[in-house]
Amino acid sequence: xxxxxxxxxxxxxxxxxxxxxxxxxxxxxxxxxxxxxxxxxxxxxxxxxxxxxxxxxxxxxxxxxxxxxxxxxxxxxxxxxxxxxxxxxxxxxxxxxxxxxxxxxxxxxxxx
Amino acid sequence: xxxxxxxxxxxxxxxxxxxxxxxxxxxxxxxxxxxxxxxxxxxxxxxxxxxxxxxxxxxxxxxxxxxxxxxxxxxxxxxxxxxxxxxxxxxxxxxxxxxxxxxxxxxxxxxxxx
Numbered sequence: 001x002x003x004x005x006x007x008x009x010x011x012x013x014x015x016x017x018x019x020x021x022x023x024x025x026x027x028x029x030x031x032x033x034x035x036x037x038x039x040x041x042x043x044x045x046x047x048x049x050x051x052x053x054x055x056x057x058x059x060x061x062x063x064x065x066x067x068x069x070x071x072x073x074x075x076x077x078x079x080x081x082x083x084x085x086x087x088x089x090x091x092x093x094x095x096x097x098x099x100x101x102x103x104x105x106x107x108x109x110x111x112x
Numbered sequence: 113x114x115x116x117x118x119x120x121x122x123x124x125x126x127x128x129x130x131x132x133x134x135x136x137x138x139x140x141x142x143x144x145x146x147x148x149x150x151x152x153x154x155x156x157x158x159x160x161x162x163x164x165x166x167x168x169x170x171x172x173x174x175x176x177x178x179x180x181x182x183x184x185x186x187x188x189x190x191x192x193x194x195x196x197x198x199x200x201x202x203x204x205x206x207x208x209x210x211x212x213x214x215x216x217x218x219x220x221x222x223x224x225x226x
Contacts, residue, residue, distance in 0.1 A: 004155070033213070042218045043156075043202065048211070055211050091155055099144065099163070099206065101214060103155030 006092050006104035014112050018080040021107045024073055025094030033101060034067055034077050035091040043091075049075065082111045114139045114207045118217035125193045125224050133188040133220045135203030144206035145186040146214065147177055151199045159201075162186060173197070193224045 005024040013019055025032050033048040047057040052069045060067070064083070069075040079086055089108050093101040115138045125131045137143055144163050148156040160171025167179045177188045188201060200221050204214040 031212070043216045045213060048213055050211060056213065093156075095212075099212070100146075100158050100161065101156075102158065103148075105155050106153075 004092055004094050004102050004104035006090075006107050008107060009105065010108045010110075012110045012112065013082055015083055016081045017111075018078065019082045019086075019109060019111075021077040021090050021092075021109070023075045023077070023092030023104060025075070025092070026096065026102055027073065029094035029096040029102075030072075031095035031101075032069060032075050033093040033095070034075070035093065035103075036088045037091060037106075038088045046077070079109075082109075084111045087111050114205055114209070114215050116203050116205050116215060116217040118201075118203055118220045120220050121218075122221045122223065125222070127195050127224055127226050128192050131190050131193040131197070131222065131224070133201050133203075133222060135186045135188065135217060137184050137186060137203075137205045139205055139208075141208060143186075144208070145177075145179065146204040146206070147171065147175070147186075147188050148202045148204065148216075149173075149199050150202065150219075156202060159188070195224050195226055198222055198224045 007022045030051050034046040036044045046059045047067045049069045067077045087110050089106045091106045093103045095101045117136050146161045147159040150156045160169050162169045162179045170176045175190050200219045202219050203217040207213050
């Protein structure tokens with residue numbers, strides 16, 4: 001298996017623009033998690049899904065952030081409009097039956 | 113509420129020496145505990161987990177962790193450190209009341225010098 005695949009790996013955008021991050025989980029995994037990592041705040045859980053249904057979005061910082069999982073093999077995290085303070089590394093992870101989360105390589109977002 | 117704490121922001125070890133990265137936890141009920149490692153510009157990688165059974169858990173890359181219920185600790189250990197072990201290490205506990213999401217510690221930067 002190729003593991004969790006995230007795209008793009010790097011994203012540079014200007015303040016006010018819409019940003020869409022993508023994630024393909026490991027096939028057969030029923031949980032999907034979105035995290036954000038910054039030096040100041042460490043690793044933060046933003047939202048997670050179980051069988052494509054959002055379970056807990058309490059970590060989503062503002063209404064500018066939204067996430068979807070239209071099917072078992074794809075999820076998106078969207079920021080609209082983006083702000084410089086959104087600059088971070090965003091990770092997607094999926095979890096299967098052995099309770100182990102597998103992380104993607106991350107998307108490094110820079111909002112200018 | 114469930115939580116984990118990693119009391120050391122950074123641990124420095126000489127190559128060949130044993131290393132310990134500390135973690136303490138607070139949970140209600142039996143803990144599910146994990147260690148992850150993050151190399152620069154990479155995602156987190158699973159190292160090992162404790163759910164039940166033997167208090168000494170062996171994982172990837174020669175790492176092991178000791179579960180101590182009385183001290184509510186789950187310290188990560190390796191008998192002989194390598195320079196390539198230098199990375200950021202995260203301890204995590206599964207939040208059984210919240211759909212099994214993981215609660216991560218703040219991370220410990222391990223630096224192994226030749």
